[in-house]
Amino acid sequence: MEGEGPHVGYSTLFVRFARCDLRCNWCDTPQTWKAPQRCRFETGRGEQTFRELTNPVTVKTVLEAADALEVERHHFVSFTGGEPLLQPEAVRTLAIALKKRGPKIHLETHGAAPEGLAKVIDVVDVVSMDWKFSSDVKWAKDAAHGTDANLADLSEESLRIARKAPDVYVKAVLTPNTSDEELDDMCARIVAQDERTPVVLQPVSAHGKVPETLDPQRLMAHLRRVEERLKVVRIIPQTHKTYGAL
Numbered sequence: 001m002e003g004e005g006p007h008v009g010y011s012t013l014f015v016r017f018a019r020c021d022l023r024c025n026w027c028d029t030p031q032t033w034k035a036p037q038r039c040r041f042e043t044g045r046g047e048q049t050f051r052e053l054t055n056p057v058t059v060k061t062v063l064e065a066a067d068a069l070e071v072e073r074h075h076f077v078s079f080t081g082g083e084p085l086l087q088p089e090a091v092r093t094l095a096i097a098l099k100k101r102g103p104k105i106h107l108e109t110h111g112a113a114p115e116g117l118a119k120v121i122d123v124v125d126v127v128s129m130d131w132k133f134s135s136d137v138k139w140a141k142d143a144a145h146g147t148d149a150n151l152a153d154l155s156e157e158s159l160r161i162a163r164k165a166p167d168v169y170v171k172a173v174l175t176p177n178t179s180d181e182e183l184d185d186m187c188a189r190i191v192a193q194d195e196r197t198p199v200v201l202q203p204v205s206a207h208g209k210v211p212e213t214l215d216p217q218r219l220m221a222h223l224r225r226v227e228e229r230l231k232v233v234r235i236i237p238q239t240h241k242t243y244g245a246l
């Protein structure tokens, strides 16, 4: 089940990719940062039962697992991670094969991999693009872009590419560290492309190095600030724990 953003609640089959080159303070999937030796496949739809296989797995294995979970009965297949766009060839191959089975392809990306996005954008139906703020997000030590690359510049470039998809929205996770300057910079860069780009403000779920969520008054102040600059803005918290998902 999709647990975040404007498509929350739609039946969704998730394909989780290993590896990520960012380190977000609130990350709830640090096990994906490096490719693990083994990976899990759900074996019964919604039953929370799994089998393990040795990594890496083939595209054929992923497709067989998706068929066993009746992928054709899902509204979306979501590519998530980690960061799927560190493996754009696999995203592309899987997206083409899974689209033929019926669901729309939903891509979650951290917004800092525009080169990978350009390689898959024509086979994706929805881009859920994070806008990362450097107050809470750093590069991994071995990141391909280096550890000084400007996150906002990469987000801006990613959005330019993402807008070629039929459906795109920007998601900004707000924490007690998020500053007005970061929000203003995000808004200015989005307005320069299209002030009607949908933006989801997601109050952080307390996790990892973020022990508490955002004070409600601060959250509403952030909403007002972004609404003054952009036309389509919503606050949507995470809901996936309601479904017993990661």
Ligand code: SF4
Pocket (backbone or CB within 6 Å): 020, 021, 022, 023, 024, 026, 027, 028, 029, 030, 032, 081, 082, 083, 110
């Ligand atoms: S981009 Fe996603 S997977 Fe990577 S550290 Fe941030 S929250 Fe975790």
